[in-house]
Amino acid sequence: MTAPRIYRTEAIVLRHARYGEAGRLLTIFTPHLGKLRVVAKGVLRPTSHMAGHVEVLTRAALLIARSRSYDIVTQAQTLDSNVALRDDLQRMSRALYVAELVDRLSEEHHENYPAYQQFLQVLQWLIIAEDLDVPIRFFELRLLDLSGYKPELYVCLQCKQTLQEQPNGFSGAAGGTLCPQCALGDAEARTVSVAAQKVLRLLLSGDLARAQRLRLPAAVSRELDAHMRHYLPHVTERELRSAAFLDAVRATQPSGG
Amino acid sequence: MTSYSGLSGPMARLIDELSKLPGIGPKSAQRLAYHLLRVPEDQARDLAAAITEMKARSMLCAVCQNITETSPCSLCRDVGRDNTKICVVAEPLDLLALERARGYRGLYHVLHGVISPMDGIGPEQLKVRELLMRLQDGGVQEIIMATNPTVEGEATAMYLHRLIAPLGIKVTRLARGLPAGADLEYADEVTLSRAMEGRQEVTM
Numbered sequence: 001m002t003a004p005r006i007y008r009t010e011a012i013v014l015r016h017a018r019y020g021e022a023g024r025l026l027t028i029f030t031p032h033l034g035k036l037r038v039v040a041k042g043v044l045r046p047t048s049h050m051a052g053h054v055e056v057l058t059r060a061a062l063l064i065a066r067s068r069s070y071d072i073v074t075q076a077q078t079l080d081s082n083v084a085l086r087d088d089l090q091r092m093s094r095a096l097y098v099a100e101l102v103d104r105l106s107e108e109h110h111e112n113y114p115a116y117q118q119f120l121q122v123l124q125w126l127i128i129a130e131d132l133d134v135p136i137r138f139f140e141l142r143l144l145d146l147s148g149y150k151p152e153l154y155v156c157l158q159c160k161q162t163l164q165e166q167p168n169g170f171s172g173a174a175g176g177t178l179c180p181q182c183a184l185g186d187a188e189a190r191t192v193s194v195a196a197q198k199v200l201r202l203l204l205s206g207d208l209a210r211a212q213r214l215r216l217p218a219a220v221s222r223e224l225d226a227h228m229r230h231y232l233p234h235v236t237e238r239e240l241r242s243a244a245f246l247d248a249v250r251a252t253q254p255s256g257g
Numbered sequence: 258m259t260s261y262s263g264l265s266g267p268m269a270r271l272i273d274e275l276s277k278l279p280g281i282g283p284k285s286a287q288r289l290a291y292h293l294l295r296v297p298e299d300q301a302r303d304l305a306a307a308i309t310e311m312k313a314r315s316m317l318c319a320v321c322q323n324i325t326e327t328s329p330c331s332l333c334r335d336v337g338r339d340n341t342k343i344c345v346v347a348e349p350l351d352l353l354a355l356e357r358a359r360g361y362r363g364l365y366h367v368l369h370g371v372i373s374p375m376d377g378i379g380p381e382q383l384k385v386r387e388l389l390m391r392l393q394d395g396g397v398q399e400i401i402m403a404t405n406p407t408v409e410g411e412a413t414a415m416y417l418h419r420l421i422a423p424l425g426i427k428v429t430r431l432a433r434g435l436p437a438g439a440d441l442e443y444a445d446e447v448t449l450s451r452a453m454e455g456r457q458e459v460t461m
Binding site: 014015018019020021046047049051052053055056057078081083086087088089092093096097099100103241242244245246248249252 | 279280372374375376377379380407408409411412415416419420436438439440443444445446447448450
């Protein structure tokens with residue numbers, strides 16, 4: 001039996017682009033159909049009411065019709081507008097960064113339900129978090145793990161020795177940690193402090209409750225940011241574009257924030 | 258054995274150039290190219306001339322960044338306009354739309370885009386610096402953010418608010434809510450809650 005012409009799915013909208021005269025090409029992430037690119041035709045016309053239901057970061061129930069080129073969204077109903085993420089520049093910039101991570105680490109038509117659940121969890125966390133950078137560090141590591149790119153944090157990838165509790169090496173090229181001796185042989189390896197190693201391990205474990213209780217000193221937060229900036233392009237092949245906006249927004253934050 | 262590619266040099270090149278335009282894929286480009294093959298000679302020549310002339314004579318207004326043939330543009334030079342207000346829009350077409358509404362008598366500024374982090378469009382890619390320079394002389398009392406109520410439009414409005422409010426200039430945002438002729442039943446919850454927040458006393 002052929003697949004039904006119309007199918008339903010829940011989805012979170014990651015991004016959109018213009019399509020034709022009044023349409024949008026949506027990149028969406030779904031629980032069971034993976035990442036999809038679908039078209040919302042005519043959504044920009046004044047008579048259309050769909051635009052608000054398929055806005056970026058909105059979680060919606062979609063009715064989609066199969067088509068020869070892009071499948072077409074025929075109906076959309078908001079399940080959760082996540083508007084709290086959109087009314088605050090600091091939260092919005094992190095949410096867009098997280099959405100870009102999903103876009104870059106997921107494959108079209110490749111189901112990854114745990115990743116979808118984690119994505120939802122992190123978006124909700126971003127709404128209530130005080131330190132907004134912990135959720136994004138958490139999600140980076142969790143998504144790497146759930147996408148098959150889990151970084152090594154316990155063993156030297158070169159000599160296979162268990163790491164001592166000391167500053168060690170962290171290498172994007174190698175895929176994780178190196179002991180200090182082997183790190184000398186990797187030109188790009190960075191030194192990762194004991195505190196940062198502990199935080200990375202905690203976040204990678206996926207223990208959300210403990211992660212939410214973390215209070216990171218500014219220096220550790222900055223160190224982790226630098227490590228992930230270095231690490232992620234080895235997996236995503238390019239820098240994450242929304243990272244630049246995140247920096248710009250952080251720079252406008254009133255001091256003490 | 259070579260296969261027949263079907264397309265000669267100039268035709269292939271025209272199709273290639275047309276498919277660079279937004280919303281025009283290879284099929285549309287082919288259709289347009291073959292259409293142009295059949296139209297009268299001077300129609301095709303007029304099209305080519307209109308394109309080159311537009312590019313040659315259009316420029317950005319040094320003040321508001323709108324598309325104009327003279328810099329500063331006629332709008333910026335109009336002394337009848339209120340120069341204490343600047344309405345910031347994303348695109349020249351937005352400026353046109355607002356001017357058609359005829360309610361506003363202040364000045365404009367065109368950003369030529371909105372902040373779109375995932376596409377790599379940040380404040381530096383937009384005409385933000387030019388806007389900040391206009392505010393240096395003092396005199397401007399209000400900045401009206403007229404970007405679309407999308408995530409990118411909001412990001413732009415919020416970011417510019419961050420930059421400009423510390424200068425002591427009032428930053429306002431266009432009212433968002435239900436368009437005329439809309440149906441409450443189909444409206445999304447964000448639109449509805451904003452419409453509710455922005456409610457006004459009824460005056461008869």
